[in-house]
Amino acid sequence: MDLVTVRAVCDARGGVRWEAGDAWLAGGTWLFSAPRPGISRLWDLERMGWRPLVAGAGGLEIAATCTVAELLAFAEGPDGPWPGARALMAGCCRAFSSSFKVWNSATVGGNVCLALPAAPMVSMAVALGGVCVLRAADGRERRLPVDEFVTGAGRTRLEPGEMLRCLWLPAEGLARRTVMRRVSLRPGGHSAALVIATSAAGSGRCAFTLTAATARPVRLPFDRLPTSAGLRTAIERAVGPRMIVEDAHGSPAWRRHLLAHLAEEARRALMVED
Ligand SMILES: Cc1cc2nc3c(=O)[nH]c(=O)nc-3n(C[C@H](O)[C@H](O)[C@H](O)COP(=O)(O)OP(=O)(O)OC[C@H]3O[C@@H](n4cnc5c(N)ncnc54)[C@H](O)[C@@H]3O)c2cc1C
The missing domain is CATH 3.30.390.50 (CO dehydrogenase flavoprotein, C-terminal domain)
Structure with a gap:
Protein backbone atom coordinates (compact mmCIF):
# COMPACT_ATOMS: atom_id res chain seq x y z
CA MET A 1 0.00 0.00 0.00
CA ASP A 2 1.44 3.39 -1.00
CA LEU A 3 0.72 6.09 1.56
CA VAL A 4 0.62 8.92 -0.96
CA THR A 5 0.06 11.66 1.62
CA VAL A 6 3.18 10.79 3.64
CA ARG A 7 5.98 13.32 3.03
CA ALA A 8 8.57 11.95 5.44
CA VAL A 9 9.47 8.98 7.59
CA CYS A 10 11.63 10.09 10.53
CA ASP A 11 13.69 8.08 12.99
CA ALA A 12 12.08 8.60 16.41
CA ARG A 13 15.51 8.30 18.12
CA GLY A 14 16.55 11.71 16.87
CA GLY A 15 14.13 13.81 18.95
CA VAL A 16 10.48 14.18 18.05
CA ARG A 17 8.81 17.47 17.07
CA TRP A 18 5.18 16.45 16.86
CA GLU A 19 2.86 18.19 14.39
CA ALA A 20 -0.70 17.68 13.17
CA GLY A 21 -0.70 14.80 10.65
CA ASP A 22 2.09 12.90 12.46
CA ALA A 23 1.74 9.25 13.49
CA TRP A 24 3.95 6.67 15.16
CA LEU A 25 5.05 3.82 12.90
CA ALA A 26 5.56 0.44 14.58
CA GLY A 27 5.16 -2.77 12.53
CA GLY A 28 3.07 -0.96 9.91
CA THR A 29 0.67 -3.91 9.49
CA TRP A 30 -2.32 -1.64 9.99
CA LEU A 31 -0.81 1.64 8.79
CA PHE A 32 0.20 0.14 5.45
CA SER A 33 -2.95 -1.95 4.96
CA ALA A 34 -5.19 0.83 3.57
CA PRO A 35 -4.96 4.52 2.56
CA ARG A 36 -4.45 6.85 5.55
CA PRO A 37 -5.32 10.27 4.09
CA GLY A 38 -4.87 12.14 7.39
CA ILE A 39 -1.24 11.11 7.87
CA SER A 40 1.57 13.23 6.42
CA ARG A 41 4.61 12.14 8.49
CA LEU A 42 5.62 8.93 10.28
CA TRP A 43 7.91 8.63 13.32
CA ASP A 44 9.53 5.20 13.07
CA LEU A 45 9.90 3.33 16.37
CA GLU A 46 11.65 0.29 14.92
CA ARG A 47 15.19 1.29 15.90
CA MET A 48 14.44 2.51 19.41
CA GLY A 49 16.48 -0.45 20.67
CA TRP A 50 14.13 -1.34 23.52
CA ARG A 51 14.58 -4.87 24.86
CA PRO A 52 11.40 -6.73 23.82
CA LEU A 53 10.84 -8.46 27.16
CA VAL A 54 12.40 -7.78 30.55
CA ALA A 55 11.35 -10.22 33.27
CA GLY A 56 12.13 -9.57 36.94
CA ALA A 57 10.86 -10.42 40.39
CA GLY A 58 8.39 -7.54 40.24
CA GLY A 59 6.85 -8.47 36.92
CA LEU A 60 7.32 -8.36 33.17
CA GLU A 61 7.96 -5.35 30.95
CA ILE A 62 6.85 -5.82 27.34
CA ALA A 63 8.28 -3.11 25.08
CA ALA A 64 5.76 -1.48 22.74
CA THR A 65 8.00 -2.62 19.88
CA CYS A 66 7.99 -6.28 20.98
CA THR A 67 6.54 -8.25 18.07
CA VAL A 68 3.76 -10.79 18.44
CA ALA A 69 6.26 -13.44 17.29
CA GLU A 70 8.72 -12.46 20.06
CA LEU A 71 5.99 -12.58 22.69
CA LEU A 72 4.82 -15.96 21.41
CA ALA A 73 8.38 -17.36 21.57
CA PHE A 74 8.64 -16.17 25.19
CA ALA A 75 5.21 -17.57 26.05
CA GLU A 76 5.92 -20.98 24.56
CA GLY A 77 9.57 -21.22 25.65
CA PRO A 78 10.49 -24.10 27.97
CA ASP A 79 10.79 -23.76 31.77
CA GLY A 80 9.74 -20.12 32.05
CA PRO A 81 7.99 -18.53 35.01
CA TRP A 82 4.24 -17.82 35.28
CA PRO A 83 2.80 -20.85 33.43
CA GLY A 84 -0.82 -19.63 33.57
CA ALA A 85 0.02 -16.17 32.27
CA ARG A 86 2.30 -17.53 29.56
CA ALA A 87 -0.40 -19.95 28.37
CA LEU A 88 -2.74 -16.97 28.12
CA MET A 89 -0.13 -14.91 26.22
CA ALA A 90 0.32 -17.75 23.74
CA GLY A 91 -3.45 -18.09 23.30
CA CYS A 92 -3.80 -14.36 22.71
CA CYS A 93 -0.91 -14.28 20.20
CA ARG A 94 -2.61 -17.10 18.31
CA ALA A 95 -5.93 -15.21 18.45
CA PHE A 96 -4.72 -12.75 15.79
CA SER A 97 -6.66 -13.24 12.58
CA SER A 98 -3.44 -13.31 10.66
CA SER A 99 -0.60 -15.35 9.27
CA PHE A 100 2.87 -15.75 10.73
CA LYS A 101 3.98 -12.96 8.35
CA VAL A 102 1.82 -10.48 10.25
CA TRP A 103 2.98 -11.89 13.62
CA ASN A 104 6.60 -11.15 12.69
CA SER A 105 5.92 -7.46 12.07
CA ALA A 106 2.90 -6.58 14.23
CA THR A 107 3.89 -5.17 17.61
CA VAL A 108 2.25 -5.43 20.99
CA GLY A 109 2.21 -1.63 21.25
CA GLY A 110 0.64 -1.18 17.83
CA ASN A 111 -2.10 -3.61 18.77
CA VAL A 112 -2.87 -1.89 22.07
CA CYS A 113 -2.81 1.63 20.55
CA LEU A 114 -4.98 0.61 17.61
CA ALA A 115 -7.44 -0.62 20.25
CA LEU A 116 -9.69 -2.65 17.99
CA PRO A 117 -12.31 -4.62 19.94
CA ALA A 118 -10.60 -7.81 18.71
CA ALA A 119 -7.16 -6.67 19.91
CA PRO A 120 -5.85 -9.75 21.69
CA MET A 121 -2.97 -7.90 23.37
CA VAL A 122 -5.56 -5.69 25.08
CA SER A 123 -7.49 -8.79 26.24
CA MET A 124 -4.33 -10.39 27.63
CA ALA A 125 -3.04 -7.24 29.33
CA VAL A 126 -6.36 -6.36 30.97
CA ALA A 127 -6.77 -9.89 32.32
CA LEU A 128 -3.27 -9.82 33.84
CA GLY A 129 -3.71 -6.39 35.47
CA GLY A 130 -1.45 -4.68 32.92
CA VAL A 131 -0.49 -1.02 32.97
CA CYS A 132 0.40 1.20 29.99
CA VAL A 133 3.57 3.24 30.42
CA LEU A 134 3.03 6.31 28.24
CA ARG A 135 5.76 8.76 27.22
CA ALA A 136 4.99 12.34 26.14
CA ALA A 137 7.06 14.19 23.51
CA ASP A 138 8.95 16.01 26.33
CA GLY A 139 9.93 12.65 27.87
CA ARG A 140 7.55 12.74 30.81
CA GLU A 141 5.93 9.40 31.64
CA ARG A 142 2.57 8.48 33.08
CA ARG A 143 0.95 5.13 33.80
CA LEU A 144 -2.63 4.01 33.13
CA PRO A 145 -4.25 0.60 33.63
CA VAL A 146 -4.89 -0.91 30.20
CA ASP A 147 -8.65 -1.14 30.83
CA GLU A 148 -8.68 2.64 31.42
CA PHE A 149 -6.39 3.36 28.48
CA VAL A 150 -8.79 1.82 25.93
CA THR A 151 -12.01 3.84 25.95
CA GLY A 152 -13.84 2.46 22.90
CA ALA A 153 -13.43 0.80 19.51
CA GLY A 154 -10.25 2.40 18.15
CA ARG A 155 -10.23 4.98 20.96
CA THR A 156 -7.61 5.45 23.65
CA ARG A 157 -6.40 8.04 26.14
CA LEU A 158 -3.26 8.76 24.09
CA GLU A 159 -2.56 12.49 23.89
CA PRO A 160 -1.11 14.04 20.68
CA GLY A 161 2.58 13.19 20.47
CA GLU A 162 2.37 10.67 23.28
CA MET A 163 3.62 7.13 22.68
CA LEU A 164 3.16 3.83 24.43
CA ARG A 165 6.63 2.93 25.73
CA CYS A 166 5.76 -0.47 27.22
CA LEU A 167 3.23 -2.62 29.01
CA TRP A 168 3.97 -3.46 32.62
CA LEU A 169 2.51 -6.74 33.91
CA PRO A 170 2.87 -7.03 37.70
CA ALA A 171 4.00 -10.33 39.27
CA GLU A 172 0.71 -10.59 41.14
CA GLY A 173 -1.22 -10.59 37.84
CA LEU A 174 1.24 -12.97 36.20
CA ALA A 175 0.77 -15.47 39.04
C1 LIG B 1 -4.16 -9.84 7.95
C2 LIG B 1 -4.32 -8.96 9.17
C3 LIG B 1 -4.96 -9.46 10.30
C4 LIG B 1 -5.13 -8.68 11.45
N1 LIG B 1 -5.76 -9.22 12.53
C5 LIG B 1 -5.96 -8.47 13.62
C6 LIG B 1 -6.64 -8.99 14.77
O1 LIG B 1 -7.09 -10.14 14.79
N2 LIG B 1 -6.83 -8.19 15.84
C7 LIG B 1 -6.35 -6.91 15.85
O2 LIG B 1 -6.52 -6.20 16.85
N3 LIG B 1 -5.70 -6.39 14.79
C8 LIG B 1 -5.49 -7.12 13.68
N4 LIG B 1 -4.86 -6.58 12.61
C9 LIG B 1 -4.49 -5.15 12.64
C10 LIG B 1 -2.99 -4.91 13.03
O3 LIG B 1 -2.16 -5.67 12.20
C11 LIG B 1 -2.66 -5.29 14.48
O4 LIG B 1 -3.52 -4.63 15.37
C12 LIG B 1 -1.20 -5.01 14.84
O5 LIG B 1 -0.90 -5.51 16.12
C13 LIG B 1 -0.83 -3.54 14.77
O6 LIG B 1 0.52 -3.44 15.15
P1 LIG B 1 1.61 -2.71 14.25
O7 LIG B 1 2.89 -2.76 15.01
O8 LIG B 1 1.67 -3.27 12.88
O9 LIG B 1 1.01 -1.25 14.24
P2 LIG B 1 1.09 -0.10 13.12
O10 LIG B 1 0.33 -0.49 11.91
O11 LIG B 1 2.50 0.35 12.94
O12 LIG B 1 0.30 1.05 13.95
C14 LIG B 1 -1.03 0.89 14.34
C15 LIG B 1 -1.51 2.18 15.04
O13 LIG B 1 -0.93 2.29 16.33
C16 LIG B 1 -0.13 3.48 16.45
N5 LIG B 1 1.04 3.08 17.23
C17 LIG B 1 1.87 2.04 16.97
N6 LIG B 1 2.78 1.91 17.94
C18 LIG B 1 2.54 2.90 18.85
C19 LIG B 1 3.15 3.30 20.08
N7 LIG B 1 4.18 2.64 20.61
N8 LIG B 1 2.64 4.36 20.73
C20 LIG B 1 1.57 5.05 20.23
N9 LIG B 1 0.94 4.72 19.06
C21 LIG B 1 1.44 3.65 18.39
C22 LIG B 1 0.18 3.89 15.01
O14 LIG B 1 0.43 5.27 14.90
C23 LIG B 1 -1.10 3.46 14.32
O15 LIG B 1 -2.11 4.41 14.55
C24 LIG B 1 -4.65 -7.36 11.45
C25 LIG B 1 -3.98 -6.85 10.33
C26 LIG B 1 -3.81 -7.63 9.19
C27 LIG B 1 -3.09 -7.06 8.01
Whole structure:
Protein backbone atom coordinates (compact mmCIF):
# COMPACT_ATOMS: atom_id res chain seq x y z
CA MET A 1 0.00 0.00 0.00
CA ASP A 2 1.44 3.39 -1.00
CA LEU A 3 0.72 6.09 1.56
CA VAL A 4 0.62 8.92 -0.96
CA THR A 5 0.06 11.66 1.62
CA VAL A 6 3.18 10.79 3.64
CA ARG A 7 5.98 13.32 3.03
CA ALA A 8 8.57 11.95 5.44
CA VAL A 9 9.47 8.98 7.59
CA CYS A 10 11.63 10.09 10.53
CA ASP A 11 13.69 8.08 12.99
CA ALA A 12 12.08 8.60 16.41
CA ARG A 13 15.51 8.30 18.12
CA GLY A 14 16.55 11.71 16.87
CA GLY A 15 14.13 13.81 18.95
CA VAL A 16 10.48 14.18 18.05
CA ARG A 17 8.81 17.47 17.07
CA TRP A 18 5.18 16.45 16.86
CA GLU A 19 2.86 18.19 14.39
CA ALA A 20 -0.70 17.68 13.17
CA GLY A 21 -0.70 14.80 10.65
CA ASP A 22 2.09 12.90 12.46
CA ALA A 23 1.74 9.25 13.49
CA TRP A 24 3.95 6.67 15.16
CA LEU A 25 5.05 3.82 12.90
CA ALA A 26 5.56 0.44 14.58
CA GLY A 27 5.16 -2.77 12.53
CA GLY A 28 3.07 -0.96 9.91
CA THR A 29 0.67 -3.91 9.49
CA TRP A 30 -2.32 -1.64 9.99
CA LEU A 31 -0.81 1.64 8.79
CA PHE A 32 0.20 0.14 5.45
CA SER A 33 -2.95 -1.95 4.96
CA ALA A 34 -5.19 0.83 3.57
CA PRO A 35 -4.96 4.52 2.56
CA ARG A 36 -4.45 6.85 5.55
CA PRO A 37 -5.32 10.27 4.09
CA GLY A 38 -4.87 12.14 7.39
CA ILE A 39 -1.24 11.11 7.87
CA SER A 40 1.57 13.23 6.42
CA ARG A 41 4.61 12.14 8.49
CA LEU A 42 5.62 8.93 10.28
CA TRP A 43 7.91 8.63 13.32
CA ASP A 44 9.53 5.20 13.07
CA LEU A 45 9.90 3.33 16.37
CA GLU A 46 11.65 0.29 14.92
CA ARG A 47 15.19 1.29 15.90
CA MET A 48 14.44 2.51 19.41
CA GLY A 49 16.48 -0.45 20.67
CA TRP A 50 14.13 -1.34 23.52
CA ARG A 51 14.58 -4.87 24.86
CA PRO A 52 11.40 -6.73 23.82
CA LEU A 53 10.84 -8.46 27.16
CA VAL A 54 12.40 -7.78 30.55
CA ALA A 55 11.35 -10.22 33.27
CA GLY A 56 12.13 -9.57 36.94
CA ALA A 57 10.86 -10.42 40.39
CA GLY A 58 8.39 -7.54 40.24
CA GLY A 59 6.85 -8.47 36.92
CA LEU A 60 7.32 -8.36 33.17
CA GLU A 61 7.96 -5.35 30.95
CA ILE A 62 6.85 -5.82 27.34
CA ALA A 63 8.28 -3.11 25.08
CA ALA A 64 5.76 -1.48 22.74
CA THR A 65 8.00 -2.62 19.88
CA CYS A 66 7.99 -6.28 20.98
CA THR A 67 6.54 -8.25 18.07
CA VAL A 68 3.76 -10.79 18.44
CA ALA A 69 6.26 -13.44 17.29
CA GLU A 70 8.72 -12.46 20.06
CA LEU A 71 5.99 -12.58 22.69
CA LEU A 72 4.82 -15.96 21.41
CA ALA A 73 8.38 -17.36 21.57
CA PHE A 74 8.64 -16.17 25.19
CA ALA A 75 5.21 -17.57 26.05
CA GLU A 76 5.92 -20.98 24.56
CA GLY A 77 9.57 -21.22 25.65
CA PRO A 78 10.49 -24.10 27.97
CA ASP A 79 10.79 -23.76 31.77
CA GLY A 80 9.74 -20.12 32.05
CA PRO A 81 7.99 -18.53 35.01
CA TRP A 82 4.24 -17.82 35.28
CA PRO A 83 2.80 -20.85 33.43
CA GLY A 84 -0.82 -19.63 33.57
CA ALA A 85 0.02 -16.17 32.27
CA ARG A 86 2.30 -17.53 29.56
CA ALA A 87 -0.40 -19.95 28.37
CA LEU A 88 -2.74 -16.97 28.12
CA MET A 89 -0.13 -14.91 26.22
CA ALA A 90 0.32 -17.75 23.74
CA GLY A 91 -3.45 -18.09 23.30
CA CYS A 92 -3.80 -14.36 22.71
CA CYS A 93 -0.91 -14.28 20.20
CA ARG A 94 -2.61 -17.10 18.31
CA ALA A 95 -5.93 -15.21 18.45
CA PHE A 96 -4.72 -12.75 15.79
CA SER A 97 -6.66 -13.24 12.58
CA SER A 98 -3.44 -13.31 10.66
CA SER A 99 -0.60 -15.35 9.27
CA PHE A 100 2.87 -15.75 10.73
CA LYS A 101 3.98 -12.96 8.35
CA VAL A 102 1.82 -10.48 10.25
CA TRP A 103 2.98 -11.89 13.62
CA ASN A 104 6.60 -11.15 12.69
CA SER A 105 5.92 -7.46 12.07
CA ALA A 106 2.90 -6.58 14.23
CA THR A 107 3.89 -5.17 17.61
CA VAL A 108 2.25 -5.43 20.99
CA GLY A 109 2.21 -1.63 21.25
CA GLY A 110 0.64 -1.18 17.83
CA ASN A 111 -2.10 -3.61 18.77
CA VAL A 112 -2.87 -1.89 22.07
CA CYS A 113 -2.81 1.63 20.55
CA LEU A 114 -4.98 0.61 17.61
CA ALA A 115 -7.44 -0.62 20.25
CA LEU A 116 -9.69 -2.65 17.99
CA PRO A 117 -12.31 -4.62 19.94
CA ALA A 118 -10.60 -7.81 18.71
CA ALA A 119 -7.16 -6.67 19.91
CA PRO A 120 -5.85 -9.75 21.69
CA MET A 121 -2.97 -7.90 23.37
CA VAL A 122 -5.56 -5.69 25.08
CA SER A 123 -7.49 -8.79 26.24
CA MET A 124 -4.33 -10.39 27.63
CA ALA A 125 -3.04 -7.24 29.33
CA VAL A 126 -6.36 -6.36 30.97
CA ALA A 127 -6.77 -9.89 32.32
CA LEU A 128 -3.27 -9.82 33.84
CA GLY A 129 -3.71 -6.39 35.47
CA GLY A 130 -1.45 -4.68 32.92
CA VAL A 131 -0.49 -1.02 32.97
CA CYS A 132 0.40 1.20 29.99
CA VAL A 133 3.57 3.24 30.42
CA LEU A 134 3.03 6.31 28.24
CA ARG A 135 5.76 8.76 27.22
CA ALA A 136 4.99 12.34 26.14
CA ALA A 137 7.06 14.19 23.51
CA ASP A 138 8.95 16.01 26.33
CA GLY A 139 9.93 12.65 27.87
CA ARG A 140 7.55 12.74 30.81
CA GLU A 141 5.93 9.40 31.64
CA ARG A 142 2.57 8.48 33.08
CA ARG A 143 0.95 5.13 33.80
CA LEU A 144 -2.63 4.01 33.13
CA PRO A 145 -4.25 0.60 33.63
CA VAL A 146 -4.89 -0.91 30.20
CA ASP A 147 -8.65 -1.14 30.83
CA GLU A 148 -8.68 2.64 31.42
CA PHE A 149 -6.39 3.36 28.48
CA VAL A 150 -8.79 1.82 25.93
CA THR A 151 -12.01 3.84 25.95
CA GLY A 152 -13.84 2.46 22.90
CA ALA A 153 -13.43 0.80 19.51
CA GLY A 154 -10.25 2.40 18.15
CA ARG A 155 -10.23 4.98 20.96
CA THR A 156 -7.61 5.45 23.65
CA ARG A 157 -6.40 8.04 26.14
CA LEU A 158 -3.26 8.76 24.09
CA GLU A 159 -2.56 12.49 23.89
CA PRO A 160 -1.11 14.04 20.68
CA GLY A 161 2.58 13.19 20.47
CA GLU A 162 2.37 10.67 23.28
CA MET A 163 3.62 7.13 22.68
CA LEU A 164 3.16 3.83 24.43
CA ARG A 165 6.63 2.93 25.73
CA CYS A 166 5.76 -0.47 27.22
CA LEU A 167 3.23 -2.62 29.01
CA TRP A 168 3.97 -3.46 32.62
CA LEU A 169 2.51 -6.74 33.91
CA PRO A 170 2.87 -7.03 37.70
CA ALA A 171 4.00 -10.33 39.27
CA GLU A 172 0.71 -10.59 41.14
CA GLY A 173 -1.22 -10.59 37.84
CA LEU A 174 1.24 -12.97 36.20
CA ALA A 175 0.77 -15.47 39.04
CA ARG A 176 -2.97 -15.78 38.36
CA ARG A 177 -4.53 -18.93 36.97
CA THR A 178 -6.05 -18.25 33.59
CA VAL A 179 -8.76 -19.69 31.39
CA MET A 180 -9.35 -18.31 27.89
CA ARG A 181 -12.33 -18.93 25.64
CA ARG A 182 -12.67 -17.49 22.13
CA VAL A 183 -14.96 -17.86 19.15
CA SER A 184 -14.68 -16.54 15.59
CA LEU A 185 -16.86 -17.07 12.54
CA ARG A 186 -14.15 -19.11 10.82
CA PRO A 187 -10.85 -20.77 11.78
CA GLY A 188 -8.16 -18.10 11.96
CA GLY A 189 -10.78 -15.37 11.74
CA HIS A 190 -11.30 -12.16 13.71
CA SER A 191 -12.42 -12.85 17.29
CA ALA A 192 -16.19 -12.45 17.68
CA ALA A 193 -15.94 -12.84 21.45
CA LEU A 194 -12.95 -13.44 23.73
CA VAL A 195 -13.43 -14.11 27.44
CA ILE A 196 -10.67 -14.63 30.00
CA ALA A 197 -11.21 -15.77 33.57
CA THR A 198 -8.43 -15.41 36.12
CA SER A 199 -8.16 -16.38 39.75
CA ALA A 200 -5.64 -15.55 42.44
CA ALA A 201 -4.36 -18.72 44.08
CA GLY A 202 -5.57 -19.23 47.64
CA SER A 203 -7.76 -16.11 47.94
CA GLY A 204 -10.84 -17.12 45.96
CA ARG A 205 -10.74 -13.75 44.19
CA CYS A 206 -11.38 -13.98 40.47
CA ALA A 207 -12.19 -11.77 37.49
CA PHE A 208 -13.75 -12.12 34.07
CA THR A 209 -12.46 -10.01 31.18
CA LEU A 210 -14.84 -9.62 28.25
CA THR A 211 -13.45 -8.42 24.91
CA ALA A 212 -13.93 -8.62 21.12
CA ALA A 213 -17.75 -8.63 21.45
CA THR A 214 -17.55 -5.40 23.45
CA ALA A 215 -16.41 -2.01 22.12
CA ARG A 216 -13.96 -1.71 25.01
CA PRO A 217 -12.67 -4.26 27.52
CA VAL A 218 -15.00 -5.03 30.43
CA ARG A 219 -13.45 -6.45 33.60
CA LEU A 220 -15.73 -7.99 36.23
CA PRO A 221 -13.97 -8.70 39.53
CA PHE A 222 -15.45 -10.98 42.24
CA ASP A 223 -14.34 -11.71 45.82
CA ARG A 224 -15.17 -15.36 45.24
CA LEU A 225 -16.26 -17.49 42.29
CA PRO A 226 -19.76 -16.29 41.33
CA THR A 227 -22.69 -18.59 40.74
CA SER A 228 -23.79 -19.10 37.17
CA ALA A 229 -26.76 -16.76 37.71
CA GLY A 230 -24.58 -14.18 39.50
CA LEU A 231 -22.12 -14.09 36.64
CA ARG A 232 -24.87 -13.79 34.04
CA THR A 233 -26.46 -10.89 35.94
CA ALA A 234 -23.12 -9.10 36.27
CA ILE A 235 -22.55 -9.39 32.52
CA GLU A 236 -26.04 -8.12 31.69
CA ARG A 237 -25.54 -5.11 33.99
CA ALA A 238 -22.07 -4.26 32.68
CA VAL A 239 -22.68 -4.75 28.97
CA GLY A 240 -25.42 -2.40 27.77
CA PRO A 241 -26.82 -2.50 24.23
CA ARG A 242 -24.39 0.16 22.96
CA MET A 243 -21.41 -1.81 24.25
CA ILE A 244 -21.87 -4.72 21.85
CA VAL A 245 -19.88 -4.56 18.62
CA GLU A 246 -21.79 -4.60 15.37
CA ASP A 247 -19.68 -5.53 12.33
CA ALA A 248 -19.10 -8.25 9.75
CA HIS A 249 -17.57 -10.62 12.30
CA GLY A 250 -20.83 -11.53 14.07
CA SER A 251 -24.29 -10.23 14.88
CA PRO A 252 -24.80 -8.36 18.17
CA ALA A 253 -27.31 -10.94 19.44
CA TRP A 254 -24.93 -13.81 18.74
CA ARG A 255 -22.04 -11.95 20.36
CA ARG A 256 -24.07 -11.22 23.49
CA HIS A 257 -24.99 -14.89 23.69
CA LEU A 258 -21.31 -15.84 23.27
CA LEU A 259 -20.21 -13.59 26.12
CA ALA A 260 -22.52 -15.33 28.58
CA HIS A 261 -21.78 -18.78 27.18
CA LEU A 262 -17.99 -18.42 27.17
CA ALA A 263 -17.94 -16.78 30.60
CA GLU A 264 -19.93 -19.69 32.00
CA GLU A 265 -17.52 -22.17 30.38
CA ALA A 266 -14.59 -20.28 31.89
CA ARG A 267 -16.30 -20.16 35.30
CA ARG A 268 -16.76 -23.93 35.25
CA ALA A 269 -13.15 -24.44 34.25
CA LEU A 270 -11.98 -22.31 37.19
CA MET A 271 -14.30 -24.29 39.49
CA VAL A 272 -12.72 -27.58 38.38
CA GLU A 273 -9.20 -26.22 38.89
CA ASP A 274 -10.02 -24.91 42.39
C1 LIG B 1 -4.16 -9.84 7.95
C2 LIG B 1 -4.32 -8.96 9.17
C3 LIG B 1 -4.96 -9.46 10.30
C4 LIG B 1 -5.13 -8.68 11.45
N1 LIG B 1 -5.76 -9.22 12.53
C5 LIG B 1 -5.96 -8.47 13.62
C6 LIG B 1 -6.64 -8.99 14.77
O1 LIG B 1 -7.09 -10.14 14.79
N2 LIG B 1 -6.83 -8.19 15.84
C7 LIG B 1 -6.35 -6.91 15.85
O2 LIG B 1 -6.52 -6.20 16.85
N3 LIG B 1 -5.70 -6.39 14.79
C8 LIG B 1 -5.49 -7.12 13.68
N4 LIG B 1 -4.86 -6.58 12.61
C9 LIG B 1 -4.49 -5.15 12.64
C10 LIG B 1 -2.99 -4.91 13.03
O3 LIG B 1 -2.16 -5.67 12.20
C11 LIG B 1 -2.66 -5.29 14.48
O4 LIG B 1 -3.52 -4.63 15.37
C12 LIG B 1 -1.20 -5.01 14.84
O5 LIG B 1 -0.90 -5.51 16.12
C13 LIG B 1 -0.83 -3.54 14.77
O6 LIG B 1 0.52 -3.44 15.15
P1 LIG B 1 1.61 -2.71 14.25
O7 LIG B 1 2.89 -2.76 15.01
O8 LIG B 1 1.67 -3.27 12.88
O9 LIG B 1 1.01 -1.25 14.24
P2 LIG B 1 1.09 -0.10 13.12
O10 LIG B 1 0.33 -0.49 11.91
O11 LIG B 1 2.50 0.35 12.94
O12 LIG B 1 0.30 1.05 13.95
C14 LIG B 1 -1.03 0.89 14.34
C15 LIG B 1 -1.51 2.18 15.04
O13 LIG B 1 -0.93 2.29 16.33
C16 LIG B 1 -0.13 3.48 16.45
N5 LIG B 1 1.04 3.08 17.23
C17 LIG B 1 1.87 2.04 16.97
N6 LIG B 1 2.78 1.91 17.94
C18 LIG B 1 2.54 2.90 18.85
C19 LIG B 1 3.15 3.30 20.08
N7 LIG B 1 4.18 2.64 20.61
N8 LIG B 1 2.64 4.36 20.73
C20 LIG B 1 1.57 5.05 20.23
N9 LIG B 1 0.94 4.72 19.06
C21 LIG B 1 1.44 3.65 18.39
C22 LIG B 1 0.18 3.89 15.01
O14 LIG B 1 0.43 5.27 14.90
C23 LIG B 1 -1.10 3.46 14.32
O15 LIG B 1 -2.11 4.41 14.55
C24 LIG B 1 -4.65 -7.36 11.45
C25 LIG B 1 -3.98 -6.85 10.33
C26 LIG B 1 -3.81 -7.63 9.19
C27 LIG B 1 -3.09 -7.06 8.01
